[in-house]
Amino acid sequence: MHAHPRHMSRYTTFTRGYFRPKGRQDRTVIVVDPRRTASSRVADYFVRVSPHQDYELISALRAAIHGVEIEREEVAGVPVERVYELAEILKNASFGVLFWGMGLTMSRGRHRNIDNAICLIRDLNEHTKWVLMMMRGHYNVTGFNEVLSWTTGYPYAVDFTRGYPRYNPGETSTVDLLTRGETDAMMAIAGDPGAHFPQKAVERMAEIPLICVDPEWTPTAELADVYVPTAIAGIEWEGTAYRMDAVPIRMRKIVDPPEGMLNDAEFLELVIEKVEEM
Amino acid sequence: MTKELLIKNACVYDPLNGIEGEVMDLGVKDGKIVDPSEIDESKAKVIDAEGRLTMAGAIDIHAHVAGPKVNIGRIFRPEDSRRLQVALKKLGPRSGTGFSVPSTTLTGYMYAQMGYTTVMEAATPPLMTRHTHEEIRDTPILDQGAYTLMANNWILYEYIKEGELEKAAAFAAWLLRATRGYVIKMVNPGGTEAWGWGENVHSLDDPVPYFELTPAEIYRNYAQINELLGLPHSIHIHPNLLGEPGNYEITLGSWDAVRDAGVDPDPQLGDREQIVHNTHVQFHAYGGDSWATFESRAEDIAKYLNRHPEVTVDLGVVTLDETTTMTADGPLEWELHELTGFKWANCDVEVETGSGVVPFIYSPKNPVHSVQWAIGLEIALLTENPWQIVISTDHPNGGPFHRYPRIMTWLMSEPYRQEWIERVHDWVGQRAILPTIDREYTWTDLAITTRAAPAKMLGLSDRIGHLGEGAYAHIAIYDIKPDEVDPSRDYAEVERALEQAWLVVKDGQIVVQEGVVVHEVTGRTYWVDVKVPEDLMEEVQRDLETKFRRYYSVNLGNYQVQPEYLPREERIEIDARDRF
Numbered sequence: 001m002h003a004h005p006r007h008m009s010r011y012t013t014f015t016r017g018y019f020r021p022k023g024r025q026d027r028t029v030i031v032v033d034p035r036r037t038a039s040s041r042v043a044d045y046f047v048r049v050s051p052h053q054d055y056e057l058i059s060a061l062r063a064a065i066h067g068v069e070i071e072r073e074e075v076a077g078v079p080v081e082r083v084y085e086l087a088e089i090l091k092n093a094s095f096g097v098l099f100w101g102m103g104l105t106m107s108r109g110r111h112r113n114i115d116n117a118i119c120l121i122r123d124l125n126e127h128t129k130w131v132l133m134m135m136r137g138h139y140n141v142t143g144f145n146e147v148l149s150w151t152t153g154y155p156y157a158v159d160f161t162r163g164y165p166r167y168n169p170g171e172t173s174t175v176d177l178l179t180r181g182e183t184d185a186m187m188a189i190a191g192d193p194g195a196h197f198p199q200k201a202v203e204r205m206a207e208i209p210l211i212c213v214d215p216e217w218t219p220t221a222e223l224a225d226v227y228v229p230t231a232i233a234g235i236e237w238e239g240t241a242y243r244m245d246a247v248p249i250r251m252r253k254i255v256d257p258p259e260g261m262l263n264d265a266e267f268l269e270l271v272i273e274k275v276e277e278m
Numbered sequence: 279m280t281k282e283l284l285i286k287n288a289c290v291y292d293p294l295n296g297i298e299g300e301v302m303d304l305g306v307k308d309g310k311i312v313d314p315s316e317i318d319e320s321k322a323k324v325i326d327a328e329g330r331l332t333m334a335g336a337i338d339i340h341a342h343v344a345g346p347k348v349n350i351g352r353i354f355r356p357e358d359s360r361r362l363q364v365a366l367k368k369l370g371p372r373s374g375t376g377f378s379v380p381s382t383t384l385t386g387y388m389y390a391q392m393g394y395t396t397v398m399e400a401a402t403p404p405l406m407t408r409h410t411h412e413e414i415r416d417t418p419i420l421d422q423g424a425y426t427l428m429a430n431n432w433i434l435y436e437y438i439k440e441g442e443l444e445k446a447a448a449f450a451a452w453l454l455r456a457t458r459g460y461v462i463k464m465v466n467p468g469g470t471e472a473w474g475w476g477e478n479v480h481s482l483d484d485p486v487p488y489f490e491l492t493p494a495e496i497y498r499n500y501a502q503i504n505e506l507l508g509l510p511h512s513i514h515i516h517p518n519l520l521g522e523p524g525n526y527e528i529t530l531g532s533w534d535a536v537r538d539a540g541v542d543p544d545p546q547l548g549d550r551e552q553i554v555h556n557t558h559v560q561f562h563a564y565g566g567d568s569w570a571t572f573e574s575r576a577e578d579i580a581k582y583l584n585r586h587p588e589v590t591v592d593l594g595v596v597t598l599d600e601t602t603t604m605t606a607d608g609p610l611e612w613e614l615h616e617l618t619g620f621k622w623a624n625c626d627v628e629v630e631t632g633s634g635v636v637p638f639i640y641s642p643k644n645p646v647h648s649v650q651w652a653i654g655l656e657i658a659l660l661t662e663n664p665w666q667i668v669i670s671t672d673h674p675n676g677g678p679f680h681r682y683p684r685i686m687t688w689l690m691s692e693p694y695r696q697e698w699i700e701r702v703h704d705w706v707g708q709r710a711i712l713p714t715i716d717r718e719y720t721w722t723d724l725a726i727t728t729r730a731a732p733a734k735m736l737g738l739s740d741r742i743g744h745l746g747e748g749a750y751a752h753i754a755i756y757d758i759k760p761d762e763v764d765p766s767r768d769y770a771e772v773e774r775a776l777e778q779a780w781l782v783v784k785d786g787q788i789v790v791q792e793g794v795v796v797h798e799v800t801g802r803t804y805w806v807d808v809k810v811p812e813d814l815m816e817e818v819q820r821d822l823e824t825k826f827r828r829y830y831s832v833n834l835g836n837y838q839v840q841p842e843y844l845p846r847e848e849r850i851e852i853d854a855r856d857r858f
């Protein structure tokens with residue numbers, strides 16, 4: 001509810017739908033979290049999972065869905081009867097969505113948690129309709145993945161040094177390149193790696209020439225040798241942003257940018273022009 | 279920029295103008311074909327084709343090349359991108375990747391390399407169509423159009439249920455305009471909506487949950503809507519139960535249901551003869567009642583086509599490759615996932631449609647896959663009139679589009695087919711009749727099934743698919759001389775020549791030379807803008823305001839694709855006001 005303030009009201013929980021005319025009353029919300037949160041307070045069921053035990057809970061749910069007996073009193077801090085009860089609710093939904101956030105990928109198990117969650121959804125589809133959706137942040141990060149995928153074939157971490165796009169996360173992602181010290185210059189556009197990257201990567205950023213292109217003054221801008229302010233897309237400039245469910249939205253311009261302020265595309269075109277002159 | 283071009287001594291196959299292998303000159307001026315006498319040789323670029331095979335730019339009537347589900351394929355299959363990596367300046371100025379789901383640049387390059395200049399994107403979910411147009415915009419060279427998915431749309435269902443056919447037609451026109459779409463596309467009518475509940479429909483009389491319409495009723499109504507609006511193309515259908523043993527019956531039943539609508543082809547542009555186009559017909563031509571009894575029913579399909587010129591098809595040939603399946607047929611992709619255990623992506627699109635994506639490995643050792651391979655070719659060879667046929671793989675579902683030259687060569691050479699029959703599973707001799715068919719496509723058959731027929735079916739034969747005066751100067755010349763080769767015997771040479779055009783002209787510009795892209799042009803985006811009676815549209819507009827507020831997650835005002843997304847639109851204006 002805090003990370004995605006419009007999510008419950010506009011898209012999933014309180015909103016009325018064709019087959020859910022009464023909105024909230026026609027829906028069942030289960031929140032799984034190690035702590036009580038604003039979201040858990042509006043849920044029908046709150047499941048307090050022990051920290052770092054998401055994988056175990058997902059596995060137990062899968063076992064229960066398959067009708068396998070779980071020979072334990074509790075799993076991941078959740079009593080086994082509760083696991084069976086939840087499994088029944090999931091199986092009897094008419095259309096279920098599992099939303100998951102960073103908590104799942106950043107705790108123990110990391111991407112394996114998602115792997116298991118995908119298997120859970122797969123299993124549930126043998127009974128009814130279920131899908132899974134990632135709760136993404138950072139404005140238009142989905143749009144970035146989409147555009148990079150149709151232009152290069154890969155969603156991120158694309159390396160062009162061989163003359164064709166290459167993708168090998170762990171080798172070609174920004175953090176890896178920085179921490180290995182392979183990068184000797186960096187341009188950050190509309191992102192704030194200075195605030196979010198691991199310390200070793202940020203240290204490397206401080207050593208090398210760094211250009212920051214961003215409407216806002218950020219920690220990355222603070223580190224940068226050159227800072228280029230740009231117009232804000234969706235306020236001072238029009239464009240397309242992809243919602244986290246990949247629906248592309250037209251962003252309109254509402255006010256003029258300060259005089260002389262370029263947008264990202266205009267700035268990059270000028271850079272390309274200069275590069276081609278060289 | 280080349281303004282004038284004179285191509286001398288081209289061996290031309292141009293069925294729409296009745297030209298069969300005549301060695302002649304072609305003039306090109308301002309992007310169009312002109313009489314060679316109009317060209318000033320001193321100013322023009324002159325090319326001597328020396329008797330090489332020359333046809334209009336080819337047309338793909340059905341391929342999944344741009345939009346959300348294609349990109350899901352790219353995102354969740356990095357292994358596919360790794361299979362084909364093309365560096366800068368190898369095939370053209372830019373780089374790209376992807377074997378079955380190529381990046382946009384590579385898609386444009388590889389089609390152009392084969393002499394294709396028009397490629398229709400087969401399925402766009404209306405709400406996400408901005409994405410489709412963004413990819414089309416980033417695909418070089420090709421003219422394109424997007425087929426708007428409509429067969430599982432709640433608003434259309436409601437109008438039809440209420441008996442408001444005219445309102446339904448006005449809404450379909452609105453939706454084509456909102457999405458800048460070209461065709462009323464129908465995928466698994468009722469089934470994709472049922473998949474919202476984890477279900478499917480299993481017969482033409484199986485009602486859709488809640489809406490209580492049957493697939494047969496949906497076909498009848500949509501066919502009527504299509505002809506009421508006078509659209510250049512007919513309804514474009516992917517029937518129920520794709521890929522299931524025994525499905526040929528529901529396929530033929532679907533064609534009957536469309537014929538029951540009692541409509542004649544009535545386009546305001548072009549002169550198509552069909553009232554229904556069944557895409558990737560190979561996937562809908564199966565007999566048996568299980569995989570164990572699976573068999574070809576190509577003969578039944580072809581027999582029907584031979585009796586009914588009002589039905590046309592594209593083939594959807596299986597090329598026996600590893601590929602990526604993708605379709606708005608959500609329940610089908612779930613079944614494929616269950617069958618193969620391969621990874622599965624699903625997308626439900628509020629109020630409108632859905633889709634799924636699953637990788638697939640077709641193997642010549644697999645009995646079912648081998649029979650599937652045979653069926654696509656059988657339908658092409660058993661259907662007497664090539665004007666009812668278009669070559670396709672339903673890219674990438676039956677195989678990637680860059681295998682088209684191989685399909686063309688299979689059709690032109692019985693010995694080449696025999697060579698493959700020996701490599702595939704024995705079932706082809708038992709459950710199919712391909713080994714007994716000796717028909718071979720002629721160059722004219724090839725020109726019809728890749729150029730003239732799709733142009734006519736799409737209603738665009740006034741401008742593409744031929745080389746007559748006034749046509750867009752889309753020309754493909756291949757490094758082969760029809761009077762010196764026998765395709766039946768020299769199949770290897772034919773396949774090689776068709777893979778890499780010697781010269782491709784698009785809009786009067788030379789874009790490919792000896793198989794390499796030398797120049798990029800911006801493609802057109804075709805779309806249909808239909809005018810319906812104003813008072814009717816106002817009523818529909820009022821309904822939409824309520825429906826959007828209640829059921830959509832975006833506002834009505836934000837739904838329509840803005841003109842900025844189509845840098846070179848070709849709007850087909852249809853005035854249907856006095857047809858209501």
Ligand SMILES: [Zn+2]
Pocket residue numbers: 340342400557558605672675
């Ligand atoms: Zn298709």
